[in-house]
């Protein structure tokens with residue numbers, strides 16, 4: 001297999017993606033490649049920030065190797081659904097792509113941290129809004145607005161925005177940010193967005209760690225092609241979507257995606273049971289010296305903690321117990337795949353953005369229902385150990401604030417960190433004492 005030469009199968013660009021990274025290539029690009037009408041749907045993919053991946057993909061005609069890593073071996077395929085790759089800073093290409101009437105949807109995987117929780121208080125977004133229409137926007141919301149502005153000017157018709165990040169009701173979060181920013185800069189554009197842009201909510205699932213040099217060697221071994229940017233992913237994959245596609249979409253359902261009226265029942269199940277357990281293990285298992293999820297779930301102490309977390313989450317899911325048990329068993333199997341090296345340090349990034357959606361709702365619900373919240377409080381305790389410099393490097397947009405809060409005597413640290421997350425929780429003395437004890441006992 002060769003990555004060079006002229007591609008005869010470049011597909012027409014009818015989708016745009018923002019946040020070209022590992023997950024997009026294992027998930028949305030894969031579904032597009034496997035749709036029955038794949039030949040009609042090429043993707044123009046933009047990195048979020050650094051140009052590196054766009055440069056590497058362009059050097060190999062935007063093709064890449066996707067390795068599906070089973071517990072007993074690898075299967076490789078070459079994915080060709082990306083028709084063009086650009087650096088996120090290439091605003092001209094972005095505007096041109098979004099202004100094309102052929103393009104019917106924009107998908108996004110830009111991490112949780114890129115969505116402003118409160119747009120009107122987000123300094124970077126406010127700076128984009130103040131600069132409008134001059135200068136290059138630095139935020140995801142600003143970039144989307146610039147694209148939609150160009151589309152409206154070109155009279156290119158409606159389109160769908162499809163958030164594929166791990167956030168509850170990700171479509172509504174994106175809609176709120178985009179509509180707020182549009183209202184600040186141009187009421188005509190705001191009205192156009194209201195009438196022409198659909199915000200689709202999704203639940204996405206496929207464990208996809210960052211690629212390593214060993215993955216590059218494995219890809220070459222499997223395909224005889226020296227791919228500089230292969231992606232390794234697990235066999236399992238899920239995509240649940242809710243919302244309209246006014247300018248059409250690929251037949252993703254033909255590749256296994258599910259279209260539903262409401263994603264809500266699937267959101268909490270995935271965010272609490274999968275991502276919540278991931279965040280617990282990221283910090284708690286790291287205090288026991290583990291490096292990957294698979295290492296962690298081969299340690300009975302960590303498995304016990306995970307069970308306590310799942311019991312707490314399950315109490316408030318309101319789902320059929322047998323279904324949840326099946327989901328939990330499937331997760332244990334997925335997490336234990338010894339050949340997927342999903343590093344705890346990768347999962348543990350941006351905890352200040354993740355714990356509020358993955359863990360705090362369960363903790364609050366346990367307290368409100370009068371349960372002992374040990375299982376739901378442990379992820380917070382473990383995160384505090386992490387913030388105190390006892391595991392891997394803290395990488396978080398709010399690192400300075402939270403590491404400062406976590407320094408000092410344990411009781412003060414617990415109160416200060418919890419109060420930054422939720423002032424009311426920090427007032428609950430029993431909870432603070434419980435977390436303090438858990439902080440002490442971890443490891």
Ligand SMILES: NC(=O)c1ccc[n+]([C@@H]2O[C@H](COP(=O)([O-])OP(=O)(O)OC[C@H]3O[C@@H](n4cnc5c(N)ncnc54)[C@H](O)[C@@H]3O)[C@@H](O)[C@H]2O)c1
Nearest residue numbers: 019020021022023047048049109110111114165166207208
């Ligand atoms: N990797 C997984 O297993 C997985 C599974 C489900 C969902 N996701 C979602 O996909 C996201 C990306 O995961 P990945 O594995 O592709 O990571 P990655 O590091 O490979 O790619 C992340 C992409 O997002 C961009 N980005 C990061 N921060 C940004 C910001 N503040 N503004 C604009 N762009 C930004 C990066 O430039 C890059 O293009 C996750 O944060 C999560 O929300 C990932």
Ligand SMILES: O=P(O)(O)OC[C@@H](O)[C@@H](O)[C@H](O)[C@H](O)CO
Nearest residue numbers: 166204205206207208275278347
């Ligand atoms: O991708 P993040 O950083 O939002 O979260 C880390 C992991 O929990 C996450 O990537 C899971 O592996 C994924 O959500 C599985 O579908």
